Amino acid sequence: MDDSEIRSRIDALVEEEHRLRDGGEHTADQRTRLRQIEEERDQLWDLVRQRDAKRQYDEDPDTAEVRPRSEVEGYLQ
Numbered sequence: 001m002d003d004s005e006i007r008s009r010i011d012a013l014v015e016e017e018h019r020l021r022d023g024g025e026h027t028a029d030q031r032t033r034l035r036q037i038e039e040e041r042d043q044l045w046d047l048v049r050q051r052d053a054k055r056q057y058d059e060d061p062d063t064a065e066v067r068p069r070s071e072v073e074g075y076l077q
Helices: 003-021 028-056 069-073
Strands: none
Touching (some): 003 028
């Protein structure tokens, strides 16, 4: 996945999240989907940061890999 594809996917997830959140009360399935969206979005932002760091240090950004959700979600802010 290149940078534009990653950012397009992030944008699509944000749009879906907004649609779900604007719907008022949420079903259990919607809450589960919102959590999945947040986790996938976090993984993709992590991938963008990895790619940027690799470029900064003259490494190949295509060697960056999506990290497991459990790892990305465990980061401290």
